[in-house]
Amino acid sequence: MTITRVLPFRPPCFQLPARLAGLSVALLKATALEVAILAGHLLLYPSGIAQERRIAEQLPSPDAPRLPAESRPPVVLLHGFIDNRSVFVLLRRSLAQHGGQHVESLNYSPLTCDIRTAAELLGRHIEEICERTGHHQVDIVGHSLGGLIARYYAQRLGGDERVRTLVTLGTPHEGTRVVPLADAHPIVRQMRPGSDVIEELREPAPGCRTRFVSFWSDLDQLMAPLETACVNHPDLIAQNVRVSGIGHLALPVHPAVAAGIREALDLATPGTGTPATGTENGLTVA
Numbered sequence: 001m002t003i004t005r006v007l008p009f010r011p012p013c014f015q016l017p018a019r020l021a022g023l024s025v026a027l028l029k030a031t032a033l034e035v036a037i038l039a040g041h042l043l044l045y046p047s048g049i050a051q052e053r054r055i056a057e058q059l060p061s062p063d064a065p066r067l068p069a070e071s072r073p074p075v076v077l078l079h080g081f082i083d084n085r086s087v088f089v090l091l092r093r094s095l096a097q098h099g100g101q102h103v104e105s106l107n108y109s110p111l112t113c114d115i116r117t118a119a120e121l122l123g124r125h126i127e128e129i130c131e132r133t134g135h136h137q138v139d140i141v142g143h144s145l146g147g148l149i150a151r152y153y154a155q156r157l158g159g160d161e162r163v164r165t166l167v168t169l170g171t172p173h174e175g176t177r178v179v180p181l182a183d184a185h186p187i188v189r190q191m192r193p194g195s196d197v198i199e200e201l202r203e204p205a206p207g208c209r210t211r212f213v214s215f216w217s218d219l220d221q222l223m224a225p226l227e228t229a230c231v232n233h234p235d236l237i238a239q240n241v242r243v244s245g246i247g248h249l250a251l252p253v254h255p256a257v258a259a260g261i262r263e264a265l266d267l268a269t270p271g272t273g274t275p276a277t278g279t280e281n282g283l284t285v286a
Contacts, residue, residue: 026245030219034247041087041249048079048086052105073137073164074102074129075265078122080144080170081187082110087143087252094258101265102133108149113186115145115197119153126153126162137164139265143252144222147171147214148191154210155236156200163210167261169251170220174198174228178221193228205235212238213264215251215283222248239264244284256283 075095077088085105095103106125112118126138140163142150147168153159154166175193182188190197216229223229231238241264246254260283 027219030245030247030250034221034249037249037253044086044089045084046086048084048105048107051107052085071135072101072265073135073139074104074133076126076129076138076140077103077105078140078142078146078150079105079107080142080146081191083143084110088141090255091141091252091258091261094255095262095265098262101139104129115149115152115187115190116156118149119157119159122149122153123157123159123162126159130162137162139163139165139167141167141169141252141261142171143169144171144248145187145191148173148197151201151212151231152197155205155208160208160210165211165213165265167213167215167264168229168231169215169257170217170223170229170248171214172223172228173201173214173231176222176224176228178224202233205233208236210237212236213241214238215241215243215257215260217243217246217248217251219244219246220248220251242282244282 077085077092079085079087084107088105092103092105095101106122108118108121129138130136140150140154142148147166148171150159150163150166151168151171151173154163172191175191175195175198177193179188183192189195192198212231214229214231216223216226218226220226220229230240232240241260243251243257243260246257251257
């Protein structure tokens with residue numbers, strides 16, 4: 001007598017490789033954080049529409065002594081596309097508390113249609129800041145498009161005389177291909193690979209004195225490809241810092257990135273040394 005045993009049907013179990021599973025979890029966490037940051041930023045956005053007020057106590061009289069040359073230069077914060085200075089609320093507080101620098105946030109018009117024009121306007125703002133504070137140079141932190149505007153000023157308009165260090169956060173230095181439908185806006189077209197502006201930034205820049213530090217994220221949804229947020233130019237003093245675990249909107253908000261920015265600015269202070277050209281560091285914030 002033959003007994004046939006019928007086993008219960010079990011559907012096949014598909015298991016993601018550990019690396020992909022880890023990436024999926026990190027992506028979900030980063031996306032959730034991006035949504036939370038976006039919600040908070042929308043609440044703060046109205047507070048940053050107007051230009052920052054310069055209170056009377058910050059304006060020295062013509063006879064007032066100038067700040068010593070060896071003190072830290074002012075830090076200028078420059079926001080990204082269709083954004084405003086409210087994106088830097090937390091970063092500004094971090095820089096002011098830990099570094100003691102004079103920090104100012106600048107707005108450029110959401111109707112800005114040309115990176116070159118915005119860079120020229122940035123130059124005029126920086127001249128005014130230097131005159132008012134008595135400093136010869138400033139440091140700049142630019143998020144996304146803001147970093148590209150600041151780089152154009154430093155590299156193409158002689159701004160390297162005024163900009164000691166430029167820190168960029170998720171800036172499309174080589175152009176990004178994300179959201180093709182956004183090409184309706186002329187400034188988005190300038191942020192595409194192969195645009196006139198991107199090609200100008202590829203041209204030789206011998207003797208450029210500005211030091212560039214680029215923070216780029218491996219989960220940045222707006223950088224395509226991701227490495228476009230790195231500065232790769234043979235004539236520039238550049239350091240690229242890979243950030244793991246967060247997306248585009250979190251770069252100017254996350255405390256670990258703020259600490260990295262403070263360190264980058266500290267390294268530019270005389271006596272502390274300067275990283276070698278092309279140095280690649282990693283920063284994990286997950």
